[in-house]
Amino acid sequence: MKPLLFILFLALFASCSSNEKNDISQQGLNGSIIKITETKYVAKEKFGVVSKGRLETTDVIEVNEQGNFYKEIYTSFPDPELDTVLGPEYNTKSEFITLSKFNDKGERISILDGKTNKVGSKYIYNEDGKVIEINNYNNEGKLSSKTKFTFDEGRLTQSNEYNSDGSLNSFTKYKMNENDKAIEAANFTNENKLSGKTTYSFNDNLITGYKLFKDNRLTDTYKFKYVKFDDHKNWTIKHISINNKIESIVEQKINYR
Numbered sequence: 001m002k003p004l005l006f007i008l009f010l011a012l013f014a015s016c017s018s019n020e021k022n023d024i025s026q027q028g029l030n031g032s033i034i035k036i037t038e039t040k041y042v043a044k045e046k047f048g049v050v051s052k053g054r055l056e057t058t059d060v061i062e063v064n065e066q067g068n069f070y071k072e073i074y075t076s077f078p079d080p081e082l083d084t085v086l087g088p089e090y091n092t093k094s095e096f097i098t099l100s101k102f103n104d105k106g107e108r109i110s111i112l113d114g115k116t117n118k119v120g121s122k123y124i125y126n127e128d129g130k131v132i133e134i135n136n137y138n139n140e141g142k143l144s145s146k147t148k149f150t151f152d153e154g155r156l157t158q159s160n161e162y163n164s165d166g167s168l169n170s171f172t173k174y175k176m177n178e179n180d181k182a183i184e185a186a187n188f189t190n191e192n193k194l195s196g197k198t199t200y201s202f203n204d205n206l207i208t209g210y211k212l213f214k215d216n217r218l219t220d221t222y223k224f225k226y227v228k229f230d231d232h233k234n235w236t237i238k239h240i241s242i243n244n245k246i247e248s249i250v251e252q253k254i255n256y257r
Contacts, residue, residue, distance in 0.1 A: 021129075022067035022106070028205030031232040032257040036061040039253075043239070043246045050239070052249050054079065065257075066106045071114070072098045105129070128154060145169070155180060170195070177202070206235070230254065 024033055037060050044053035055077050062071040074096045097114025107129060111121045118141065124133040130151055138144045143164050150158040160171045168190040175184040179202070186197045197213040209223040220243060227237040232254070240248040 023069045024063065024067035025205075028207070029234050029254075031234065031254070033063045033067070033254055034257050035063060035255040037253045037255075039251045041249045041251075043249045045246065050246050050249070056248065064102075066102075068100065068102065068106065068108065070100045070102070072096075073114075074098075126151075130154070130156075156182065232256070 024030075029036075038058070039055070040057045040059075041052040042054045042056050043050050045051075056079075057077065058073075058075045060073045061069045064070045076094050078092055098120070099112045099114045099117075100108050101110045101112065103109050107123070107125055109123050110119050112119050116139075118139065119137055121137070122135045123131050124135075126132045128151075130149070132149050132151075134147045134149075135143060136145045136147075145164060146162045148160045148162070149156060150160075155176050156174050158171060158173050161169045163169050170190060171188050173186045173188070174182045177183045181202050182200060183202075184197065184199050187195045189195050194216075195214075197216075198210055199213070200210045201208045206226065207224060209221065211218055211222070212220045221241075223241040223244075225239040225241070226235040227239060228235065230236050234252070234254055236252050236254075238250040238252070239246050240250065
């Protein structure tokens with residue numbers, strides 16, 4: 001699982017249904033949730049049996065009463081095999097803390113670094129509660145990039161990313177399915193050249209995988225297999241495969257109100 005900022009950006013186009021009012025529903029989760037803990041392991045296979053290997057990351061997300069993520073602690077753990085490449089002084093445990101602030105409508109308006117309390121991103125909404133602009137800031141508090149989102153009849157159609165000087169960096173065009181889920185995101189350079197494309201597949205509200213394309217050629221295929229679920233029909237074990245090989249095992253523990 002990626003840090004919160006990645007999750008929220010993905011949710012913008014992967015879960016754009018007007019019925020999905022909070023982070024919980026955008027992530028395809030059910031119930032009144034207090035906390036989510038995801039633990040990711042490197043998958044290892046022996047004699048045809050897949051099991052957990054090295055601990056890779058943990059992700060602890062706290063949820064408010066409105067069903068939105070307000071605090072995240074994301075920790076990545078060192079890989080001993082990289083000691084000879086990076087050196088043990090660089091191959092170390094790292095921790096990221098992010099905090100979210102909301103307005104009186106329950107809309108996320110900013111994301112802060114939990115260690116420095118500096119603002120990393122600010123969100124702007126339209127009258128329908130759709131995010132139409134995200135402003136990102138560097139450690140000095142200066143604008144580093146801006147992303148603007150365009151909608152047609154409530155559906156996301158395009159996002160434009162701008163540099164701090166206002167020049168266009170790139171843009172992305174989206175295709176949606178009947179459930180308002182993005183099934184394709186095509187990325188273009190500022191010269192209107194296709195740089196890459198991602199297609200997404202879903203089973204109801206759960207994303208089941210995505211494919212990466214470059215120069216109209218398939219480069220990587222990611223698949224998510226949900227192995228176990230709890231009584232609230234939320235997954236508790238997930239296998240992540242890359243190009244038909246299981247690379248990760250993710251365990252999800254959910255605390256309910």
